[in-house]
Amino acid sequence: MKMMAKITNIIEKGMGKHPALVRLYGLYYNDMVEKEIELGQIQSADHVLCIGGGCLPYTAIKIAQETSATIKVIDIDEDAVQTARRVVAKVGLSDRIKITLASGQGVDAAGFSVAHVALQATPRDAILENIFKTASTRIRILMRSPRKHMQSLYCKTHEKYLCNCYKQVGQNTPTMQATWLLTQ
């Protein structure tokens, strides 16, 4: 696991235990996720696959609150899955956000209209290959990309995937440069 992913994991594990801290954590994500909803044109009829939800799957929570879409969150960390289920239950969204132990490079993405790839999800190339292989050709893939000077702290995406990116939105966080919208 890359260093930033480890740091985020520790922060989320601590904050996931307290509802007030979940709301505080959300302040960091609100603007970012709103831009992603707009970029991906996510609506209530969408089925969204969030790859790398962490202990505190705020991206999924915000998408559910803003759009009423149906969401599946996956994570490779069993502890994160257990904590995330408790957090989602506390905010009353267990019926619309399902959380499963699975990897982005192994999950079957068939039936999802949108896939969201967390900044810390790795290996990114294998995750993208898997989505391309298993999902419908119409899937919209939202992928977060790090700031240039922070790239070494995150998993890289091979340049060949940039031609699949047809739109992007800039993000104003210390770690993220943009969210890309990719298609097959």
Ligand SMILES: C[S@@+](CC[C@H](N)C(=O)[O-])C[C@H]1O[C@@H](n2cnc3c(N)ncnc32)[C@H](O)[C@@H]1O
């Ligand atoms: C710390 S979270 C950040 C997501 C953030 N909470 C959100 O709402 O957008 C990143 C998570 O990605 C998970 N992860 C990393 N690689 C993954 C993969 N290949 N498949 C599924 N989950 C992955 C990590 O276990 C970690 O819990």
